Amino acid sequence: MKITSYQQNLLSDIERLTAFYEVITEKSKGIIYDLGTGSGVLSSWAAPLSRFVYAVEKDPFTAQIAQKNLRLFKNVSLMVSDAKTIFFPEKADLIICEMMDTALIDEDQVPVLNSVQKYLKKDGDIIPCGVFNGVEAVDANIAHLCYHEGVTPQHQLMSKLIIYDKIDFKKYINPKIHYSIPILINNKGTVSGVKITTFTLLTPNFICGPTPMLNPPLLVPTNKLDVEKGDEIILKLKYSMGGGLDTLRASIEPVS
Ligand SMILES: C[S@@+](CC[C@H](N)C(=O)[O-])C[C@H]1O[C@@H](n2cnc3c(N)ncnc32)[C@H](O)[C@@H]1O
Known part of the structure; x- marks a missing residue:
């Protein structure tokens, strides 16, 4: 075999x-x-x-x-x-x-955990026990979604990392994500995408960042927006955890 x-x-x-x-x-x-x-x-x-x-x-x-x-x-x-x-x-x-995947979108981690939580003893543990998801605005020359693994797609960071979600695997997890996330721009240029990074909590005190086969960061193209340093933009981010990458939608708009 x-x-x-x-x-x-x-x-x-x-x-x-x-x-x-x-x-x-x-x-x-x-x-x-x-x-x-x-x-x-x-x-x-x-x-x-x-x-x-x-x-x-x-x-x-x-x-x-x-x-x-x-x-x-x-x-x-x-x-x-x-x-x-x-x-x-x-x-x-x-x-x-x-069954981890960046932002838990493309694998069955969330639907599986939602269906087996009833089998966990009261004082039982889950490994990993959760994730933090973060996002950064980027200027990236990409036409499609791509994982940041091996050869790095060229991109410039346009903001700090913002943690937009914290998921506890011991509680019911709503698989539908629909957020409006304010992002402060720290570079003059064009925002044309976002980079999603998932941090895995092996235990509440043991956080593991991305590795080649554990949640490599995901670059997602958006519409383009010219920005100045100090501008605030809104990221509209939508996906279904366990629903696959086809459910992922990301767009940006200026704060009016
Ligand atoms: C990321 S791999 C991890 C394999 C192994 N646990 C390891 O750490 O090396 C995920 C595995 O989960 C299996 N898998 C995915 N969805 C599943 C599901 N709904 N039920 C059972 N297995 C599943 C895949 O076939 C794959 O072998």
């Missing part, structure tokens, strides 16, 4: 793995769900420290890789299913859910 290049890239991102390893080995106990187990790497760290791990993977091909990697653990059950619709026979002390 050959590992896919996507799973290989996830396993090559040492910064991402180190952050998860640290928190999983600290928090693992009792009953654990590992939702979106992929290659099974996170389950393989949790299993020796827990009573039982339910590892869930919806992609059958990827699940075969997890099956092979986890076969020696007697306390792991691999479920090939969509984590949104699964029935778990017992509640979890810890839910690990790594």
Whole structure:
């Protein structure tokens, strides 16, 4: 069974793995769900420290890789299913859910968490436990949405980073985002896009910035607006978490 290049890239991102390893080995106990187990790497760290791990993977091909990697653990059950619709026979002390994506738009993290929160014990934990989302105005020569990974698309920052959203994974998450965000411009020029950056809270006190495979910043083109230093503009930002990048709309206007 050959590992896919996507799973290989996830396993090559040492910064991402180190952050998860640290928190999983600290928090693992009792009953654990590992939702979106992929290659099974996170389950393989949790299993020796827990009573039982339910590892869930919806992609059958990827699940075969997890099956092979986890076969020696007697306390792991691999479920090939969509984590949104699964029935778990017992509640979890810890839910690990790594279906992260910048601003949680393009993966199932939010719909999955909304459907499994009922299975978390009262004093249980979720890894990661939340995110902060931030945005900056940019002048970028881009025609389409693009992730800021590998080759950096040319862009100039036109404002400071503004944290516009804080999401707690233990509470119900409204997937619909529709914000008007005031942004103070700190450069003369043209604003033609925004850069969205997601910071992952592995625990409330352990924040991990973007890594190549964990929420690389997203550059989003907008309409163009000529600006002076000190101007204020309004960013209208709309998307659905779990709805995919097609739901993302961003436009800017001057403060009238
Ligand atoms: C970002 S990968 C993480 C893989 C692994 N946990 C790791 O950290 O290396 C997310 C995985 O979640 C799986 N996945 C996505 N949506 C899912 C869903 N609704 N139910 C179960 N698995 C899902 C994908 O197929 C993929 O293997």
